[in-house]
Amino acid sequence: MRIGDLSAATGASAxxxxxxxxxxxxxxxxxxxxxxxxxxxxxxRVSLIQALLSAGLTSATITDVLPCISNEAIRTPWLAERxxxxxxxxxxxIEDLHRTRDILxxxxxxxxxx
Amino acid sequence: MRIGDLSAATGASAxxxxxxxxxxxxxxxxxxxxxxxxxxxxxxRVSLIQALLSAGLTSATITDVLPCISNEAIRTPWLAERxxxxxxxxxxxIEDLHRTRDILxxxxxxxxxx
DNA sequence: CTTGACCCTCACATCGGTGTCAAGTTTTAC
DNA sequence: GTAAAACTTGACACCGATGTGAGGGTCAAG
Numbered sequence: 442m443r444i445g446d447l448s449a450a451t452g453a454s455a456x457x458x459x460x461x462x463x464x465x466x467x468x469x470x471x472x473x474x475x476x477x478x479x480x481x482x483x484x485x486r487v488s489l490i491q492a493l494l495s496a497g498l499t500s501a502t503i504t505d506v507l508p509c510i511s512n513e514a515i516r517t518p519w520l521a522e523r524x525x526x527x528x529x530x531x532x533x534x535i536e537d538l539h540r541t542r543d544i545l546x547x548x549x550x551x552x553x554x555x
Numbered sequence: 556m557r558i559g560d561l562s563a564a565t566g567a568s569a570x571x572x573x574x575x576x577x578x579x580x581x582x583x584x585x586x587x588x589x590x591x592x593x594x595x596x597x598x599x600r601v602s603l604i605q606a607l608l609s610a611g612l613t614s615a616t617i618t619d620v621l622p623c624i625s626n627e628a629i630r631t632p633w634l635a636e637r638x639x640x641x642x643x644x645x646x647x648x649i650e651d652l653h654r655t656r657d658i659l660x661x662x663x664x665x666x667x668x669x
Numbered sequence: 670c671t672t673g674a675c676c677c678t679c680a681c682a683t684c685g686g687t688g689t690c691a692a693g694t695t696t697t698a699c
Numbered sequence: 700g701t702a703a704a705a706c707t708t709g710a711c712a713c714c715g716a717t718g719t720g721a722g723g724g725t726c727a728a729g
Contacts, residue, residue, distance in 0.1 A: 443696095445705065455706085456687060474695045476706055489658065496655040499685075506662070521666050528659040535652050538645060541610040544603065545642045548620070552635050557726095559675065569676080570717060588725045590676055613715080 444469075447479050451487040458487065464500040466490050466507060496531050558583075561593050565601040572601065578614040580604050580621060610645050 444455045453461075461467040462477075467486060469477035493503050506524060558569045567575075575581040576591075581600060583591035607617050620638055 443706075454687070456689085459708090460686070472695080472706095474706085475708095476695065492651070492655045492658060494686080496652060496659075521663070524659065524663045524666060528656065528663055531652060531656045531659060535649060535656060537606070538610060538649050538652065541606045542642065542645045542649060544606055545610075545638065545645060549635070549638045549642055552638060557676075568717070570719085573678090574716070586725080588676085589678095590725065608716080 442479050442481065442483070444477050444479070447483055447487065450484045451491065453487055453491060461487070461490055461500070465504045466500060497534065498527060502527065556593050556595065556597070558591050558593070561597055561601065564598045565605065567601055567605060575601070575604055575614070579618045580614060610641075611648065612641060616641065 442450070444458055447453075447458060448455045451458075458467065458477075462469060467483065467490065469479050469483075472478055489507070490503060493506075494500070498506070502523070505520065506527070556564070558572055561567075561572060562569045565572075572581065572591075576583060581597065581604065583593050583597075586592055603621070604617060607620075608614070612620070616637070619634065620641070
């Protein structure tokens with residue numbers, strides 16, 4: 442599939458897809474004329490990238506962390522730490538967000554009732 | 556208390572506290588020499604601001620939403636909608652984050668076991 | 670007083686992902 | 700074979716909260 446198709450399939454803009462590639466998160470083959478072609482599996486990969494980005498991982502961090510999905514060789518203890526610490530961060534983020542949601546819910550409630 | 560004290564009490568930098576004031580999120584009285592003074596209650600207000608900011612509310616949104624805590628008069632139906640839609644957004648954000656956490660947890664697990 | 674710690678305003682810098690525009694090339698459909 | 704749609708690279712802009720630094724006041728303890 443070409444970049445427009447992948448964009449349509451994932452919701453990521455073509456600009457973003459090129460950026461992901463530039464950052465080493467995503468790879469593509471090129472047609473004779475230089476246009477990018479993606480395998481169907483790219484859709485899932487982009488979704489994963491999007492999820493991790495929206496969780497606050499940096500593209501550099503994702504670059505470090507993503508290969509371990511497909512490439513067994515790159516697994517190092519250092520990477521395990523990295524993954525765990527990101528997991529902890531996200532977990533904390535969820536907890537904070539729960540508190541904030543309660544605050545907002547309280548506001549809504551108070552607004553409704555009084 | 557002065558800005559340094561409030562900063563120490565909340566973890567927000569003095570820069571941020573001035574910014575909050577500039578955006579209309581926080582008010583202060585001034586000493587003769589022009590230095591800011593805050594009541595003790597400012598600590599809680601700043602915590603609230605921090606929570607809402609970290610939940611992804613914009614300072615402009617918070618400006619709209621915060622007054623309804625202290626000022627009954629400003630409550631409008633429009634504000635109710637606003638609050639509710641922010642609440643929904645945060646709720647969705649939490650759900651997304653749960654999925655992402657599961658992804659990360661899966662990576663950690665896979666890393667451990669294999 | 671004086672001195673050191675604290676505070677003031679103003680302005681510019683930073684970060685990271687994305688938008689957007691320009692000028693040019695490739696692909697597709699008729 | 701031609702036009703339209705889609706793609707390419709490159710560069711600059713933006714957002715929004717915060718950092719940072721300059722140059723200059725204020726406050727409190729000695």
